[in-house]
Amino acid sequence: MASYQNGRNGRRSRGGSRKRGGENRSRHQSAPSRVPVKKSLLQRIMDLFTGGGKPPARPPQPQHARGNGSQPATARPSRKPEAVEVTTPRLYVGNLSFDATESDLFELFNGVGAVQNAEVVTYRHNQRSKGFAFVQMLTVDEAKRAVEELHDKEFLGRKLVVSGAKSSEHHSAN
Numbered sequence: 001m002a003s004y005q006n007g008r009n010g011r012r013s014r015g016g017s018r019k020r021g022g023e024n025r026s027r028h029q030s031a032p033s034r035v036p037v038k039k040s041l042l043q044r045i046m047d048l049f050t051g052g053g054k055p056p057a058r059p060p061q062p063q064h065a066r067g068n069g070s071q072p073a074t075a076r077p078s079r080k081p082e083a084v085e086v087t088t089p090r091l092y093v094g095n096l097s098f099d100a101t102e103s104d105l106f107e108l109f110n111g112v113g114a115v116q117n118a119e120v121v122t123y124r125h126n127q128r129s130k131g132f133a134f135v136q137m138l139t140v141d142e143a144k145r146a147v148e149e150l151h152d153k154e155f156l157g158r159k160l161v162v163s164g165a166k167s168s169e170h171h172s173a174n
Helices: 041-050 101-112 141-151 168-173
Strands: 092-094 113-122 130-136 161-165
Touching: 092 141, 101 113, 101 130, 101 141, 130 141, 141 161
Parallel strands: none
Antiparallel strands: 092 130, 092 161, 113 130
């Protein structure tokens, strides 16, 4: 039968005895200095790629608006939307409230001119609004008037960004 040996397998490690420190050394004597171990070729090559065993220098982490609780959240700098000239009756409506519906947009833009279509862009998997939409006006003149009147107007608690929609040729160039 095997005897229980306090959770150990009974073998000593390769390093020698289990004792820490020498028996003859007093508390006030200094520990012997360690001799540097020569590294093999493979270890030196690995050190080139991994930084030589030193912890890698970390670049400063950006402060995001959504803090993790330990640090105060800082506001992210606002990015100005790209001003796209109105050349077609199709308009981009940005900074849209997530509660806005297509009928809300239809009513808002109908006060400026005749609206042909209003489409809120949503995520496919849960149908939640992405915060922007496209509105198709009847004429280019009505679209230009809608941009002049509705850009930076407060709608459902947010200031709208209204500009001309980028054409498909513009997207393929980028």
